[in-house]
Amino acid sequence: MNNYHRMAQPAAQSTSTGTRRERRKAETRARLLAAARTLFVERGYHATRPQDIAEAADLATGTFYVHFADKREAFQAFSEKAAQELMERVRAAGAESADFEQRLYLSLEALMAYADENPGTLPAAFTDSAVIAAELPQGASLQDQLADSLGQGLRQGMERGALRADADPDVIAHGIVGFVTQALRCGGKRKRARSDLLGEITRFVSRALVLEEEEPS
């Protein structure tokens, strides 16, 4: 019959501040996560050792393992946080317009802006995550999150009669995410101008999906 955990608050409220200890622990974890991000981006997954992360956070190796079960988990935490940040940006940008093609364009623009502001992060987190996370994270890879978000949009468009409805919106959404990923990668390598790229991509997708009633000219 142990009864530690005697706090002022009745329920186990672990969010926001908490006791000083909890705050410090959260801070320690945040320091580790920040160090992990820097190193994973700079050196890549394999060249970054847990002890490097701990040292960069000015902590001992053992502390790393208090906060993360293993190196993979730390990588996943980094990757998920980046995905979350990016999704927020993309969702906010896409919400600004009701027109499908324009929404897609704005979303892609937001994605590229994030990539610019956080150089190396997307490649580090999502080239590698395919292998590192491997089997474990059935839930929500960035690609799946983007596809789910897009899939919702497609479903709405189909119901409204704005988009062709003769295909599975989820399959199409995943396909489009794949299309965008590869097209941007290719366009980036060849140093195509960003606006041209975005234009070609959105046009391609629109032609496949949008039921145009009439076009001016």
Next chain:
Amino acid sequence: MNNYHRMAQPAAQSTSTGTRRERRKAETRARLLAAARTLFVERGYHATRPQDIAEAADLATGTFYVHFADKREAFQAFSEKAAQELMERVRAAGAESADFEQRLYLSLEALMAYADENPGTLPAAFTDSAVIAAELPQGASLQDQLADSLGQGLRQGMERGALRADADPDVIAHGIVGFVTQALRCGGKRKRARSDLLGEITRFVSRALVLEEEEPS
């Protein structure tokens, strides 16, 4: 002034048979490669140790390193071989038709047939290869090979006036490869019927690209 390598043949002809030693060496390498393939497919990259591969090929660890500089190189050899096999199948299937949409359909069918006949190979070789090969293999990932092949087709179609020509065929080709990859992955997870999937995918791409003069009804 050393002059080993005195063979009957004048030039250094290293293909086909060669001397008995050469044949045995090639055979050893082939045994290692076969063992590597089995293990990489069964267990994945990380869970396969070079010594496991050597043992499965009934050879010692050191021999592994005579034929491959390191574990990555062995993986790359496996991955490249699989890509080559697949490309042959896809090219042969696509050559059977001149119509763009049908050619795409046949190519995808060939791709899926290969995946069926070699279960686990494609995921093992190309989920992982993104991370393992990582920076090194600028040349020809499977995705790039498929995209190059498709890009040629697109260019032809554009010149013939059969396809819309207002976008960079290479960017579009890479995009399509990404589309197919993700759409198939998603469709596979949801156990969609194969023919439906292929139909939806080819229809999507055709609508975006094909300049239809007139359709029967």
Next chain:
DNA sequence: TGCTGAACTTGACAACTTCTCAAGAATGAA
């Protein structure tokens, strides 16, 4: 046929990683 040295093979081991855990330091309640 037996000899020779180049090429191939071997496996113990060195170098390096990841992760653990017993011991010590810090914190907050009484």
Next chain:
DNA sequence: TTCATTCTTGAGAAGTTGTCAAGTTCAGCA
């Protein structure tokens, strides 16, 4: 201040990758 609990530490256990000196095989030669 004292004590129980939690957090931190870093040496080292466990396990992997890649090396190399020594042993084995074989084509060419007399």
